[in-house]
Amino acid sequence: SQKIxxxxxALNIQEGKTATLTCNYTNYSPxxxxxxxxxxxxxxxxxLLIRENEKxxxxxxxxxxxxxxxxxxxFHITASQPADSAxxxxxxxxxxxxxxxxGSGTRLLVRP
Amino acid sequence: DAGVIQSxxxxxxxxxxxxxxxxxxxxxxxxxxxxxxxxMRGLELLIYFNNNVPIDxxxxxxxxxxxxxxxxxxxxxxIQPSEPRDSAVYFCASSGTGAFYExxxxxxxxxxxx
Numbered sequence: 001s002q003k004i005x006x007x008x009x010a011l012n013i014q015e016g017k018t019a020t021l022t023c024n025y026t027n028y029s030p031x032x033x034x035x036x037x038x039x040x041x042x043x044x045x046x047x048l049l050i051r052e053n054e055k056x057x058x059x060x061x062x063x064x065x066x067x068x069x070x071x072x073x074x075f076h077i078t079a080s081q082p083a084d085s086a087x088x089x090x091x092x093x094x095x096x097x098x099x100x101x102x103g104s105g106t107r108l109l110v111r112p
Numbered sequence: 113d114a115g116v117i118q119s120x121x122x123x124x125x126x127x128x129x130x131x132x133x134x135x136x137x138x139x140x141x142x143x144x145x146x147x148x149x150x151x152m153r154g155l156e157l158l159i160y161f162n163n164n165v166p167i168d169x170x171x172x173x174x175x176x177x178x179x180x181x182x183x184x185x186x187x188x189x190x191i192q193p194s195e196p197r198d199s200a201v202y203f204c205a206s207s208g209t210g211a212f213y214e215x216x217x218x219x220x221x222x223x224x225x226x
Contacts, residue, residue, distance in 0.1 A: 032213060034213070034214065034215075041220075042219060042220070043116075043203050043205070043217030043218055043219055043220050044155070044203075044215075044217050045217070046214040046215060046216065049213060049214060089155065093213060097167075097168075098143050098145075098160065098162075098207055098213055098215075099157060099160065099168055100157060100215065101157070102154060102155040102156075102157075103154070104154040105154065105155075
């Protein structure tokens, strides 16, 4: 089965540092990967999408990479701020459909 | 745009009762998704629709769950009869062909079955 694995342990970093979150997938490469942010009591919010043929995608302080050799995506937040504290979810797209399989999420805590 | 609207936001019911969750997708979006989120299992896709037609319901746990989309602006997820293990947060999300797969989630319905 197609799985997405994220580090279940919380990531605790100092404000201003770069946060790096990891997402690993099994079996064949997904057509695309997505990253979402989820705050307590709220629904996930879409952040970035990266396609299989893309190595890197950027949006403001966010950067996502896609390594098909390692079967891994890395999500970076540069110059992190306490407001970045949230749970970040990785999701793989199934073929070219709209169906997503989500990882369990990694909680990020940015200390002031 | 108001975003995806879900109701109720909280639902507490007794085991055996029927529960109906409601969703209004973003206007113009032609995909609608129902998810369930628990601590143990994370965020799971239950079913999704395209142009009001169910495309994939392989995530629906069992026959007690059913979902309908009678028109482009409304969908329901029904659980009958409900069981304590159905307690979770249920999210509705929508997406449009032009949005290239990004999904917009509603605030969720927190269901507690006692």
